[in-house]
Structure formats: structure tokens, C-alpha cells
Amino acid sequence: MRPEELRNFELTDRQKGVRAMAKDFAQQEILPNVQQWEKDGRYPKDIVKKMGELGMLGVFVPERYGGAGLDYLSYGIICEEVAYADWVCASIISVQNSLVESGILNFGTEKQKQRYLVPLAKGEMQASSALTEPSGGTDLVALETTARRNGDSYILNGQKTFCSHASHSNVYFTLATVDKSLGRKGICAFLVDNPSPGMVVNPLNMSTMKRSNIAQIFFDDVRVSKENLLGEEGLGMTIVGATLSTGRYSVAARCVGQAQACLDAVLSYAPPESDIRAKRKRIPDGKADGC
Structure with missing residues (x-):
């Protein structure tokens, strides 16, 4: 790969489609319910099946095992967009994909893949x-x-x-x-x-x-x-090392989504008065420093 290709951060059309799908789902199916879920202490079990149907619970799992067959950047995008709406739903995606499915995919037998990986990727099971x-x-x-x-x-x-x-x-x-x-x-x-x-x-x-x-x-x-x-x-430590590496990547993506949600919340509450405007102007600098 040429150096100029490494500097190209433009998403592919497919990755842009993944972002649009994940954002639309998170904003319509998750975000409107989060406050009530928090109030009730409710686990979003009904959302798990929906995420499975959209391929979110088997992002990098090949299609022959019930997954979406996407790349790892798409995985990060999904984690980011869902985390913007709700950290619990994003955690479900992260744990299931990274800490469990990646281990089965890379180290499991064919029988284990059929018994566990397929239903996990489809959202029919949870791990x-x-x-x-x-x-x-x-x-x-x-x-x-x-x-x-x-x-x-x-x-x-x-x-x-x-x-x-x-x-x-x-x-x-x-x-x-x-x-x-x-x-x-x-x-x-x-x-x-x-x-x-x-x-x-x-x-x-x-x-x-x-x-x-x-x-x-x-x-x-x-x-x-x-x-x-x-x-x-x-081989346990080798397997868990690989799964945790994928997991840490997904956690970083989730943190980006949650940080963006916090920033947007701050901006929505900041009053437009002149004495506050100076502080508002410093927010983009803080965002850049955070990146």
C-alpha cells in the first residue's frame, strides 16, 4: 500500500451505507427509549434480535456463518453510532463480536461455529x-x-x-x-x-x-x-489476547460515539449570550485536542 493511500480517510460507499444504517437504527430504535430504560433499569433484550437482523451482532463474521461479512472499520463505525445513543446496546455489540465471536471464528471447530457462531451472529443467541x-x-x-x-x-x-x-x-x-x-x-x-x-x-x-x-x-x-x-x-491466553485486542478497538470506537454525544449535549445547553460565546468557540479546539 502506498503512503498516500494510508492517508486517505475517506469512507467507501459501503462504509458510508453502514454508517447511515447504524445511525438511523440508533436514532429511531434506541435513543427515544434510553431515558425510560435508565429510569426502569431495563435491559434492552428486545433490541438484541433487531441488531442481529441488521448484522450488528456478526459484523465481521462471514455470511456463510450468518454474519454481515464487513470489515473492521465498519465494525468501529457501528460501535460509534450505537454508543452515541446508548452505551449498553453498544456494549452488547462489542462483547458479542469481539470477546466471543472473534475467538470462535479464528480458533473454533466447524461444529462450534455451526452451534454457536451462526445463532450468535443472527442475534438468536447472546453471549x-x-x-x-x-x-x-x-x-x-x-x-x-x-x-x-x-x-x-x-x-x-x-x-x-x-x-x-x-x-x-x-x-x-x-x-x-x-x-x-x-x-x-x-x-x-x-x-x-x-x-x-x-x-x-x-x-x-x-x-x-x-x-x-x-x-x-x-x-x-x-x-x-x-x-x-x-x-x-x-491455548487460552493466545485466544483471549486476540479477542481482547479486537475488544479494545471496539471500546475506543464506543468512546468516540459517547464523547460526541456529550459534546452535542453541551452545545445544546450552552446559552447564546455573549459571555458564553467565547467559551463555545473553545469547544472545537477541545474537540480537536481530544482527537
């Missing part, structure tokens, strides 16, 4: 990641959750916390170690169905972020089939 633990926080190598081999299954024991959208999810992407002495080489990635015998999902009573349905997940001798091992044994 969450269960990575953070109470003892280690985001230090994933220090995780305590274990996976004991047992015939054609693994027996999971442990606890995860701060799992977004957990109560509404049909499957969790999680990590557990088969041998703690191996460090990162003992960590495996699993797809765990919800519900599963021995698994308890306990919603956290958050003072803020109530609508994101953050929860704790307890594994008490939860039997997970070997068919639900994602990738090979010991």
Missing part, C-alpha cells in the same frame, strides 16, 4: 465473556478457576465476576487452568452453556451501570464437554 476473577482481577494468568479432565469432559470449579450481560447470555467464553504449575501454558478457553448443572449466575447490585446486567458466575463441578474446548489445551 458474554467470563474472564475476571475476584482474586486476580484482570491478571488472567493468575486465575484460580480449574478444569479437571474427566473422560470426554472437563469439570470446572471456580468463580468469575464483573461479567457483563451475564444473566441474558446463552453461552459464556471463559478461562480455566488444567495445571496451575504450567502458568499460561495450562490455561484453556471454554464455551460454557447457560444454564449448566452446577453453575450459578448471581447478578451484582451495582450503584451505577445497572442496565448492563453485570454478574458473578460460580462453577461448582460444572461438566463441560471436550467439544466445548476452544482451540487446544494451553
Whole structure:
């Protein structure tokens, strides 16, 4: 690619169409309802299916697996436009695409793709990641959750916390170690169905972020089939590293959308009096600095 091509930030016609679609949906289907959702503490479950129908829950998933088959810039555009209207709906898009589907797409078996990726991309299922633990926080190598081999299954024991959208999810992407002495080489990635015998999902009573349905997940001798091992044994940290990289990109795009919404809100409330006008003129400079 030539240097002049790298400096071309113009969207393609298809990307412009994606932006128009996402903005129209967010402004018509989401934004008018957000204040009431916040007041009621309501999770936008009915919106999930609609986002799936528009390809928002399988943005970069190939069409043969039920996705939209779009590029990653289009993914960022969708995250930005939806986040402008509502951070919870944007978080659903981000978690489902980045933290779960990207792992299945790049490391999953064909059977896993048919069983999980297709319905997830279509919005027929919802997914969450269960990575953070109470003892280690985001230090994933220090995780305590274990996976004991047992015939054609693994027996999971442990606890995860701060799992977004957990109560509404049909499957969790999680990590557990088969041998703690191996460090990162003992960590495996699993797809765990919800519900599963021995698994308890306990919603956290958050003072803020109530609508994101953050929860704790307890594994008490939860039997997970070997068919639900994602990738090979010991590949868990490689898989989660790839999914988190995609996730961080989507979070950045969401922040742009939320920042733009904040800026527009400030401008709408700023009075036109002369003593305020000078402050209003400084806002574009602040916007440029933020970029």
C-alpha cells in the first residue's frame, strides 16, 4: 500500500451505507427509549434480535456463518453510532463480536461455529465473556478457576465476576487452568452453556451501570464437554489476547460515539449570550485536542 493511500480517510460507499444504517437504527430504535430504560433499569433484550437482523451482532463474521461479512472499520463505525445513543446496546455489540465471536471464528471447530457462531451472529443467541476473577482481577494468568479432565469432559470449579450481560447470555467464553504449575501454558478457553448443572449466575447490585446486567458466575463441578474446548489445551491466553485486542478497538470506537454525544449535549445547553460565546468557540479546539 502506498503512503498516500494510508492517508486517505475517506469512507467507501459501503462504509458510508453502514454508517447511515447504524445511525438511523440508533436514532429511531434506541435513543427515544434510553431515558425510560435508565429510569426502569431495563435491559434492552428486545433490541438484541433487531441488531442481529441488521448484522450488528456478526459484523465481521462471514455470511456463510450468518454474519454481515464487513470489515473492521465498519465494525468501529457501528460501535460509534450505537454508543452515541446508548452505551449498553453498544456494549452488547462489542462483547458479542469481539470477546466471543472473534475467538470462535479464528480458533473454533466447524461444529462450534455451526452451534454457536451462526445463532450468535443472527442475534438468536447472546453471549458474554467470563474472564475476571475476584482474586486476580484482570491478571488472567493468575486465575484460580480449574478444569479437571474427566473422560470426554472437563469439570470446572471456580468463580468469575464483573461479567457483563451475564444473566441474558446463552453461552459464556471463559478461562480455566488444567495445571496451575504450567502458568499460561495450562490455561484453556471454554464455551460454557447457560444454564449448566452446577453453575450459578448471581447478578451484582451495582450503584451505577445497572442496565448492563453485570454478574458473578460460580462453577461448582460444572461438566463441560471436550467439544466445548476452544482451540487446544494451553491455548487460552493466545485466544483471549486476540479477542481482547479486537475488544479494545471496539471500546475506543464506543468512546468516540459517547464523547460526541456529550459534546452535542453541551452545545445544546450552552446559552447564546455573549459571555458564553467565547467559551463555545473553545469547544472545537477541545474537540480537536481530544482527537
